[in-house]
Amino acid sequence: MRKRISPLIAVLIATASMGAAAQQAPKPEQQIKWRQSVYQVLAWNQARIKANVEGTFNKEDVIRAANSTAAIANSGLGALYGPGTETGKGWRDTTVKPELFTDAKGVGEAAANFTREANELARVAATGDAVAVKAQFGKVGQSCKGCHDDYRKKD
Amino acid sequence: MRKRISPLIAVLIATASMGAAAQQAPKPEQQIKWRQSVYQVLAWNQARIKANVEGTFNKEDVIRAANSTAAIANSGLGALYGPGTETGKGWRDTTVKPELFTDAKGVGEAAANFTREANELARVAATGDAVAVKAQFGKVGQSCKGCHDDYRKKD
Numbered sequence: 001m002r003k004r005i006s007p008l009i010a011v012l013i014a015t016a017s018m019g020a021a022a023q024q025a026p027k028p029e030q031q032i033k034w035r036q037s038v039y040q041v042l043a044w045n046q047a048r049i050k051a052n053v054e055g056t057f058n059k060e061d062v063i064r065a066a067n068s069t070a071a072i073a074n075s076g077l078g079a080l081y082g083p084g085t086e087t088g089k090g091w092r093d094t095t096v097k098p099e100l101f102t103d104a105k106g107v108g109e110a111a112a113n114f115t116r117e118a119n120e121l122a123r124v125a126a127t128g129d130a131v132a133v134k135a136q137f138g139k140v141g142q143s144c145k146g147c148h149d150d151y152r153k154k155d
Numbered sequence: 156m157r158k159r160i161s162p163l164i165a166v167l168i169a170t171a172s173m174g175a176a177a178q179q180a181p182k183p184e185q186q187i188k189w190r191q192s193v194y195q196v197l198a199w200n201q202a203r204i205k206a207n208v209e210g211t212f213n214k215e216d217v218i219r220a221a222n223s224t225a226a227i228a229n230s231g232l233g234a235l236y237g238p239g240t241e242t243g244k245g246w247r248d249t250t251v252k253p254e255l256f257t258d259a260k261g262v263g264e265a266a267a268n269f270t271r272e273a274n275e276l277a278r279v280a281a282t283g284d285a286v287a288v289k290a291q292f293g294k295v296g297q298s299c300k301g302c303h304d305d306y307r308k309k310d
Contacts, residue, residue: 026202037195041227044189044235047181064230071226072196075219080199091246 025082033090035080038072045069046141049121053134059125062133066118066125069140073118078111100151110147117143180237188245190235193227200224201296204276208289214280217288221273221280224295228273233266255306262306269298 025031045065052062086101088094100107117140124136180186200220207217241256243249255262272295279291 026199034195034199037192037199040189040192041196044181044192045230048234061231068226068230071223075200075223076216079203 025079028082028084028088029090031080031082031085031090032088032094035077035085036090036092036094038077038080042069042072042144046137046144049125049133049137053130053137057130057133059128063122063125066122066133070118070122073115095153095155097151097153103150106150110143110150114140114143114147180234183237183239183243184245186235186237186240186245187243187249190232190240191245191247191249193232193235197224197227197299201292201299204280204288204292208285208292212285212288214283218277218280221277221288225273225277228270250308250310252306252308258305265298265302265305269295269302272298 026034045068048065049062052058052065081096081100085094086096086098117136121133121136121140124132181189200223203220204217207213207220236251236255240249241251241253272291276288276291276295279287
């Protein structure tokens, strides 16, 4: 058992010390790192569901991945696109396009679309209907792609 | 609307092309990147809950963060510690200790502990009881720390 605190614990202590300013937005670089991480977790879930609908369908595995996707979609991702995050580096340089910060209507529709399709995927996954999961999985993928097309730069 | 496919779509196409081997484990580097991302998303959720229990308590924000934490805890994280991931680089070099791959009993207990506390946090968050959330949030943090102490190297 080591005594040195982990980076996560350090962050928690640091935020605790902020006192009355505790609800200030995290630093832009932190927001970018967190949103880049969010998309990787979503990618993991998507890859798992894809493997299930293309290979042997494991209902419980699909439910776990779909529930994680929906909970993340519902978790308020817009908070990770705060002022100052138009450019900058998290794990790597952000690939967000400037349009994400100016096209509020389009972004709102894209976000609502993803959230709706992700929640529907969780609902369908719970039924264990592999054919329905495959169809709904495609809709989630389209909602991802639509947002990437409009608001994400090429790597 | 650009035509170039995103990395995520490329991954999905690649996994689809695997056919009968679709449920093979992702490459070690991919597993490491995904698990590093998982912990960042958990850190984001924890930071948000911390800000709420230290500052102004927003019930809905806490529910969103707690539900995301629980869904991720329930999502089968062990799959991201497959053979070949003892060392290697995802976003950065892994900080996992060798003991994680040999101490099955201890790891199982640590994982079960985190999962139990995370699900209890989601249950408590739904009640909107700020005092209870703060107490349970502390238990989740202890479950994180316990696992870090035993199975995570210093940075």
